[in-house]
Amino acid sequence: SQQGEEDPQALSIQEGENATMNCSYKTSINNLQWYRQNSGRGLVHLILIRSNEREKHSGRLRVTLDTSKKSSSLLITASRAADTASYFCATANSNSGYALNFGKGTSLLVTP
């Protein structure tokens, strides 16, 4: 079963705008990761945030984590057409062991 659920399912913006996508999960976690997938190909790791962290930055990416609400958000600033992809959150906890639990993803379309 899916641990995380991303929202919205799809998002369409123009280049230069910011894109925000959210992830909610059900059980306690050790960390939460965000991955990107282009056109049904392999996933690429973007950023990881530990359960004791509240915010993390990497380039144009900003991730927040609210463990009390069991939710995370990924912000992509100044989006580019190359950011068009599906974005997934993945959680890991002591129950899941080595398995990453993925949500259904947010499909992002950035138009020039």
Place this chain on the structure above:
Amino acid sequence: DAGVTQSPTHLIKTRGQQVTLRCSPKSGHDTVSWYQQALGQGPQFIFQYYEEEERQRGNFPDRFSGHQYPNYSSELNVNALLLGDSALYLCASGEREHRKNIQYFGAGTRLSVL
């Protein structure tokens, strides 16, 4: 330095047949995990191999089996294929000692069962 490589890229099979998918992990990685991704869904964990043994298994039937070789490469075997097995199969590698469990994915094998 090659990343995770998977073969073949695409595969078409008929119901009841058997299929073998192959994966070579990223250099320096010793764990291999397999995921199934149905259209419009997120990847679902099948199992993970480490030291040539299945270390953890997801909620998949015994028709799904695997193997890991001494060079860390891995195979995923699916027997008695069903239409519902049509999906993108992703291989991911990582380092056992990497507590963050960051996974590096291959481009996947798209399996179509007719």
